[in-house]
Amino acid sequence: MNQWPLVEPDLALLREGRVLIDVRAPVEFAQGALPGALNLSLMDDEERHRVGIEYKYGGQQAAIALGQRLVSGGTRAARVDAWMRVLEKHPDAIVYCFRGGLRSQVAQQWISEAGVTRPRIRGGWKAMRQALCARIDSAAEQPLLVVGGLTGCAKTSLILALDNGLDLEGCARHKGSAFGRHPLPAPSQIDFEHAMGLRLLDLPGPLVVEDESRHIGAANVPLTLWRAMEQTPRLRVEMPLDWRLARIHKDYIDDLWEVYRKQCGEWLGWALMQKQLAGSLARLRKRLGRARLARLQRLQLLAFREHARGNRQAHEAWLAPLLTEYYDPMYRYQLEKHPEQRFLHVGDWESCLAAAKEWTAEAARVGDLPAGRQTNRGVSPGCGAATG
Numbered sequence: 001m002n003q004w005p006l007v008e009p010d011l012a013l014l015r016e017g018r019v020l021i022d023v024r025a026p027v028e029f030a031q032g033a034l035p036g037a038l039n040l041s042l043m044d045d046e047e048r049h050r051v052g053i054e055y056k057y058g059g060q061q062a063a064i065a066l067g068q069r070l071v072s073g074g075t076r077a078a079r080v081d082a083w084m085r086v087l088e089k090h091p092d093a094i095v096y097c098f099r100g101g102l103r104s105q106v107a108q109q110w111i112s113e114a115g116v117t118r119p120r121i122r123g124g125w126k127a128m129r130q131a132l133c134a135r136i137d138s139a140a141e142q143p144l145l146v147v148g149g150l151t152g153c154a155k156t157s158l159i160l161a162l163d164n165g166l167d168l169e170g171c172a173r174h175k176g177s178a179f180g181r182h183p184l185p186a187p188s189q190i191d192f193e194h195a196m197g198l199r200l201l202d203l204p205g206p207l208v209v210e211d212e213s214r215h216i217g218a219a220n221v222p223l224t225l226w227r228a229m230e231q232t233p234r235l236r237v238e239m240p241l242d243w244r245l246a247r248i249h250k251d252y253i254d255d256l257w258e259v260y261r262k263q264c265g266e267w268l269g270w271a272l273m274q275k276q277l278a279g280s281l282a283r284l285r286k287r288l289g290r291a292r293l294a295r296l297q298r299l300q301l302l303a304f305r306e307h308a309r310g311n312r313q314a315h316e317a318w319l320a321p322l323l324t325e326y327y328d329p330m331y332r333y334q335l336e337k338h339p340e341q342r343f344l345h346v347g348d349w350e351s352c353l354a355a356a357k358e359w360t361a362e363a364a365r366v367g368d369l370p371a372g373r374q375t376n377r378g379v380s381p382g383c384g385a386a387t388g
Contacts, residue, residue: 004105004108004109004112004117004119004120005108005117005118005119005120006100006119006120006121006122007094007119007120007121007122008121008122009121009122009123009124009127009128009130009131010131011128011131011132011135011197011201013094013121013128014034014035014036014128014132014198014201015198015201015202017036018036018092018093018094019036019038019086019090019092019093019094020034020036020037020038020093020094020095020096020121021037021038021040021083021086021093021094021095021096021107022034022037022038022039022040022041022096022097022125023040023041023042023095023096023097023103023104023107024039024041024042024097024098024103024125025041025043025044025045025047025048026039026041026044026045027045027048028048028098029041030188031188031190032129032188032189032190032191032193032194033125033190033191033194034096034125034128034129034194035194035195035198037096038086040079040082040083040086041079042071042079042097042103042106042107043067043070043071043103047067047070047071050066050070051063051066051067051070054066064102076110079110080110080111080114083095083107083110083111083114084111084114084116087111087116087118091116093118094118094119094120094121095107095108095111095118095119095120095121096120096121096124096125096128097120097124097125098124098125098126099123099124099125099126099127100120100121100122100123100124100126100127101124104120104121104124105120107120108120129190129194131197132193132194132197132198133193133197133222135197135200135201136193136196136197136200136222136224136225137222137224137225139166139200139203139207139225139228140224140225140227140228141228142203142204142205142206142207143205143206143207143363143364143366144206144207144208144209144228144229144232145206145207145208145209145232145233145234145235145344145356145359145360145363146208146209146210146211146229146232146233146234146235147159147208147209147210147211147234147235147236147237147352147356148210148211148234148235148236148237149211149236149237149238149239149331149352150237150238150239150244150323150327150328150331151244151248151323151327151328151331152239152243152244152245152247152248152251152323152327153237153238153239153244153247153349154237154239154247154349155210155211155237156169156170156175156210157349158237158349158352158353158356159208159209159210161353162208162353162356162357162360164203164205164206164207164208164360165207165208165209166196166199166200166203166207166208166209167199167210168196168209168210168212168216168221169210169212169216170195171187171192171195171196171199171219172186172187172192172216172217172218172219173185173186173187173217174186174216174217174218174219175251179252179277179280179281181217181276181280182259183256183259183260183263183264183272183273183276184259184263186217186218186219187219189218189219189220192219193222196222205360205363205364206359206360206363206364208356208359208360209229211229211234212229214226233342233343233344233359234341234342234343234344235343235344235345235346235352235355235356235359236343236345236346236352237347237348237349237352238346238347238348239348239349241320241323241324244323245316245319245320245323248319248323249312249313249315249316249319252277252315252319253307253312253315253319254312256273256276256277257269257270257273260272260273270308274304277300278297278300281293281296281297281300281318281322282297284326287326287330288325288326292325295321296318296321296322299317299318299321300315300318302314302317303315303317303318344359
């Protein structure tokens with residue numbers, strides 16, 4: 001089967017949006033896949049498990065023989081049919097498995113016997129992941145600016161307003177706070193890193209990111225980038241309390257409700273949103289203290305009742321003290337803990353956006369390249385807590 005064509009593990013495949021057929025088992029795919037890949041397995045989880053045991057105790061040939069028995073007849077026909085349906089819509093699709101070895105070669109052979117020849121990725125998922133991780137590590141060598149500020153200052157919106165902004169919270173599918181969980185499932189650590197790597201393919205010059213802790217929900221910012229973020233210059237957005245309150249009302253209540261309503265419908269969505277917000281508040285027990293938590297829980301419960309009657313603004317009764325008694329003191333404490341942090345600019349949202357654009361142009365000029373076209377300096381691969 002060694003005659004089947006190969007393509008190199010080039011990240012251009014991801015930038016171009018090429019359709020990739022992942023023939024690994026579903027359990028492997030769930031742990032982390034290449035961006036945009038479709039999981040059409042050669043073997044399901046149970047079949048893979050049995051073949052793995054056979055390989056351990058009987059060797060490669062015995063494992064191959066068992067795999068051929070397990071995936072034969074109607075099972076084989078169904079899997080080839082699934083691959084062919086994708087190839088009818090996407091004739092330039094490419095196949096991969098974990099290391100670009102036996103499973104993707106078998107898929108190539110069966111597809112070829114059905115009348116189509118398609119390549120597999122040399123080195124498979126592992127080689128592509130190493131390239132994505134290397135891209136993240138190289139980002140730590142690019143000019144970097146961090147945007148900080150109190151909760152509700154719309155820092156993420158500022159990042160999204162920039163052509164060179166890297167939205168770490170978007171990659172993690174989490175707003176980076178106790179109330180930041182997204183209704184949709186969070187990505188695995190590997191998928192978080194792959195989303196970052198994919199975004200970075202279009203950001204070779206100066207980068208702007210939001211000030212984050214290393215943990216964003218369940219995801220961890222890769223260590224090389226995190227260390228660079230700790231040492232880089234910053235902007236600080238400062239907005240009045242009423243402006244910030246309106247912003248977190250939109251983020252925590254209005255936007256969250258829209259997602260739940262669309263995903264789950266009116267009744268279930270409303271119940272799930274209440275459960276998430278109540279649970280998020282309860283998890284702050286240690287930081288708020290029992291008496292303060294009880295007061296905010298009463299206000300939150302009353303706000304839900306008023307919201308159900310059409311008064312959405314009732315949430316401000318618990319959101320305002322959440323800002324002034326929890327988030328603001330915590331941010332100021334972090335500022336005091338790190339007096340070495342350098343702020344290039346402190347001002348309102350518009351002035352910080354202008355300062356970020358000015359910094360980007362200057363950083364690109366110093367690098368002697370146009371903004372968005374700065375060359376990366378290579379570093380060794382490896383990212384985050386997951387190495388694949």
